[in-house]
Amino acid sequence: MDSLTIRRPDDWHLHLRDGEMLRLVAPASRHFGRAIVMPNLVPPVVTGDDARAYRDRVIAAGFAKPLMTLYLTEGTDPDDVVRAHADGVIHAVKLYPAGATTNSASGVRDMGRVRPVLAAMEAAGVPLCLHGEVTAAEVDIFDREAAFLDRVLTPLRAAHPGLKLTLEHVTTSDAVDWVRAHPGVGATITVQHLMANRNDMLAGGMRPHFYCLPILKRDTHQAVLRRAATSGEAQFFLGTDSAPHPTHAKEASCCAAGCFTAPHALPLLAHVFEAEGALDRMEAFASLNGPAHYGLPANDDTITLTKGEPLDFPERIEGHGQSVTLFDPGHPVHWHVTEPA
Numbered sequence: 001m002d003s004l005t006i007r008r009p010d011d012w013h014l015h016l017r018d019g020e021m022l023r024l025v026a027p028a029s030r031h032f033g034r035a036i037v038m039p040n041l042v043p044p045v046v047t048g049d050d051a052r053a054y055r056d057r058v059i060a061a062g063f064a065k066p067l068m069t070l071y072l073t074e075g076t077d078p079d080d081v082v083r084a085h086a087d088g089v090i091h092a093v094k095l096y097p098a099g100a101t102t103n104s105a106s107g108v109r110d111m112g113r114v115r116p117v118l119a120a121m122e123a124a125g126v127p128l129c130l131h132g133e134v135t136a137a138e139v140d141i142f143d144r145e146a147a148f149l150d151r152v153l154t155p156l157r158a159a160h161p162g163l164k165l166t167l168e169h170v171t172t173s174d175a176v177d178w179v180r181a182h183p184g185v186g187a188t189i190t191v192q193h194l195m196a197n198r199n200d201m202l203a204g205g206m207r208p209h210f211y212c213l214p215i216l217k218r219d220t221h222q223a224v225l226r227r228a229a230t231s232g233e234a235q236f237f238l239g240t241d242s243a244p245h246p247t248h249a250k251e252a253s254c255c256a257a258g259c260f261t262a263p264h265a266l267p268l269l270a271h272v273f274e275a276e277g278a279l280d281r282m283e284a285f286a287s288l289n290g291p292a293h294y295g296l297p298a299n300d301d302t303i304t305l306t307k308g309e310p311l312d313f314p315e316r317i318e319g320h321g322q323s324v325t326l327f328d329p330g331h332p333v334h335w336h337v338t339e340p341a
């Protein structure tokens with residue numbers, strides 16, 4: 001098979017940033033229909049009014065169909081969340097454990113403090129997206145996702161069985177098992193976690209453009225993720241977590257977390273699905289399972305991916321005074337998005 005036509009994919013987890021960076025990166029997601037847009041700006045998107053204003057800036061920057069999220073804080077007003085959702089301003093709320101990742105300082109320290117807002121979301125059908133890592137200093141960074149399942153997610157699920165959950169960017173077999181054991185819970189998987197493992201990041205030199213959070217795990221976890229993504233199972237779908245940082249912030253003595261994959265995410269994904277002999281299931285993962293989880297229709301139009309010469313993508317994109325380096329898997333990728341004109 002050297003050509004694949006699928007319903008237009010959506011990106012169920014995307015960082016677009018703001019200002020000049022937003023203007024640089026928004027066009028890079030043009031092959032996607034909709035995207036769940038993360039709220040971890042500085043300062044974060046915490047109210048319905050913040051989300052409305054940010055949505056307007058995203059659309060003005062060239063991404064037409066953003067699905068906005070609110071950043072959950074211990075001060076979040078339940079009524080504001082429910083109203084913003086009812087008005088169609090937001091599609092989900094994002095939980096960042098405080099300190100878990102980029103711009104998460106305003107996140108949640110004590111889950112007890114957000115019980116009222118979680119109860120209101122459960123009653124009103126507002127989905128919760130989760131950054132699934134604990135931040136306790138004694139927990140090894142490679143174990144933070146598994147610890148989150150036991151310490152936070154299992155009790156949360158028991159307390160709010162009707163709350164719609166998406167466990168974002170799953171990276172371990174533990175998370176895949178947990179999701180399968182909890183029907184109705186969705187899980188996004190990134191392109192970099194399908195393409196790479198921690199050896200790719202660390203063996204023979206440290207590669208900052210492979211560093212993201214949750215951090216890449218060992219190859220056995222990567223294999224489980226690849227099987228889950230290519231299985232067609234409805235609970236798993238694409239969220240690129242494309243997370244641009246200025247090149248100087250990545251190539252630094254303390255490098256920022258995030259892989260910038262938006263420009264070539266779909267060719268990279270096709271590479272993975274072809275290698276797994278599962279191109280016929282890429283549409284489920286990229287275009288069908290996500291909308292079904294969120295109760296939305298799949299996109300009406302299609303895109304075509306074609307296999308040919310090695311994809312010639314730039315090392316970085318530049319403009320608006322910004323430079324962002326692309327995630328490079330380190331081997332040729334032969335798939336191209338050939339949009340219907």
Ligand code: DOR
Binds near residue numbers: 212243257259
């Ligand atoms: O690697 C990451 N980068 N993981 C996150 O959770 C946040 C993201 C960012 O905003 O840069």
Ligand code: ZN
Binds near residue numbers: 013015038
């Ligand atoms: Zn993210």
